[in-house]
Ligand SMILES: Nc1ncnc2c1ncn2[C@@H]1O[C@H](COP(=O)(O)OP(=O)(O)OP(=O)(O)O)[C@@H](O)[C@H]1O
């Protein structure tokens with residue numbers, strides 16, 4: 001037998017694949033008797049923000065955890081940059097719905113924690129953390145502990161922690177749900193500038209149709225449990241519009257109505 005032939009490695013990369021940062025194929029997830037996801041497939045283009053919109057309990061957090069490598073699917077595959085996910089990795093960062101802060105650690109330590117796990121030296125990680133603490137408006141609270149913060153402030157700590165590790169893929173589970181309306185609008189604008197300026201892939205869960213339409217490149221509408229993708233909607237041309245008037249924009253309202261129509265049938 002020709003030894004050379006057995007050593008030949010083939011790399012198959014097509015142009016189409018190169019634009020997809022995260023690919024979920026036929027993923028199912030059962031928790032005992034509870035069937036959360038069934039045969040769900042979805043692709044997340046690099047540099048874009050994809051929102052997951054669907055009824056409560058349909059499996060959005062489950063899907064994010066599977067992509068993060070925190071949970072194994074019952075069947076199906078997840079590829080990040082063409083490689084199968086086998087566990088958590090530095091290429092993905094998670095902003096949790098329930099904050100998941102270390103209760104015994106200060107804001108600074110919490111924000112710098114992802115970098116600490118990666119072995120970044122203390123002075124360097126604190127300098128990076130300080131930048132993101134300032135970015136989310138928490139300067140002055142570096143020494144505070146999570147129990148001394150409001151829900152919205154805790155959410156901002158979680159956001160700063162995810163941003164500080166500079167992962168390629170950001171998994172955001174309702175990151176703005178605990179903040180007031182004004183802060184939420186500021187966060188939405190900040191998120192849009194991140195999407196515009198960094199070539200990261202954002203996977204964003206929200207319950208707000210309006211928020212999804214405003215911030216997304218694509219919106220995946222999920223069916224109730226066992227969930228699959230029922231529809232993909234790509235709002236275009238809305239980002240250039242003025243945020244103060246967008247809520248009266250006919251194009252914006254049409255997309256909101258379209259999504260509402262497809263979700264309405266599932267809402268009791
Ligand atoms: N660890 C678990 N053990 C058993 N069942 C679970 C577990 N986690 C989630 N589930 C079930 O899986 C389904 C999907 O849950 P998941 O948290 O993914 O939904 P979700 O879409 O994020 O909901 P929400 O919008 O309310 O956050 C639910 O029926 C839930 O009860």
Ligand SMILES: [Mg+2]
Nearest residue numbers: 060061062097
């Ligand atoms: Mg959830």
